[in-house]
Amino acid sequence: xxxxxxxxxxxxxxxxxxxxxxxxxxxxxxxxxxxxxxxxxxxxxxxxxxxxxxxxxxxxxxxxxxxxxxxxxxxxxxxxxxxxxxxxxxxxxxxxxxxxxxx
Amino acid sequence: xxxxxxxxxxxxxxxxxxxxxxxxxxxxxxxxxxxxxxxxxxxxxxxxxxxxxxxxxxxxxxxxxxxxxxxxxxxxxxxxxxxxxxxxxxxxxxxxxxxxxxxxxxxxxxxxxxxxx
Numbered sequence: 001x002x003x004x005x006x007x008x009x010x011x012x013x014x015x016x017x018x019x020x021x022x023x024x025x026x027x028x029x030x031x032x033x034x035x036x037x038x039x040x041x042x043x044x045x046x047x048x049x050x051x052x053x054x055x056x057x058x059x060x061x062x063x064x065x066x067x068x069x070x071x072x073x074x075x076x077x078x079x080x081x082x083x084x085x086x087x088x089x090x091x092x093x094x095x096x097x098x099x100x101x102x103x
Numbered sequence: 104x105x106x107x108x109x110x111x112x113x114x115x116x117x118x119x120x121x122x123x124x125x126x127x128x129x130x131x132x133x134x135x136x137x138x139x140x141x142x143x144x145x146x147x148x149x150x151x152x153x154x155x156x157x158x159x160x161x162x163x164x165x166x167x168x169x170x171x172x173x174x175x176x177x178x179x180x181x182x183x184x185x186x187x188x189x190x191x192x193x194x195x196x197x198x199x200x201x202x203x204x205x206x207x208x209x210x211x212x213x214x215x216x217x218x219x220x
Binding site for chain 1 (some may be wrong): 132145
């Protein structure tokens with residue numbers, strides 16, 4: 001499912017809304033999550049999962065072709081951890097073995 | 104500021120500000136969006152959100168795990184896990200914001216950094 005299909009499904013379920021509003025709603029949600037991660041904040045959606053930002057330290061990498069050392073700057077990586085409920089849903093309600101907390 | 108946690112409440116508020124719906128309906132819609140995605144994933148389908156990232160379900164085979172505390176062997180059933188791959192647009196956006204904050208801090212060490220895109 002891609003974003004436009006998601007919007008189409010939501011439009012089907014919410015016939016009282018304009019498609020253009022649904023588009024704005026979906027974009028706002030993802031934009032808000034992206035914006036939070038850009039600030040370095042965490043986004044916690046209980047039952048669904050949590051988005052966070054991890055830090056990768058600067059390192060000396062190598063050009064794989066020439067073997068020359070290259071300085072790679074410190075960077076941030078977006079990370080998602082699946083929530084407990086969603087994890088169980090993927091496995092059709094079987095309780096999963098993993099820890100049990102979403103944080 | 105970095106370190107804060109954003110929840111459904113803030114997402115609903117953003118939707119409320121953006122579209123002329125009631126607060127209640129905004130909250131319901133955030134929930135519906137998340138449910139729709141979860142539903143799709145539960146069926147094993149991949150969800151791709153352009154310029155954000157993709158959620159993909161992977162099947163993992165069963166294996167013998169170990170309780171790290173006791174060393175006891177525990178069978179792990181075959182299961183499905185969700186992997187999120189952030190799009191390059193999202194990665195770049197996060198790093199651009201991070202780099203500009205870093206620069207600001209270097210230029211004005213006294214001033215607390217304000218964050219905006």
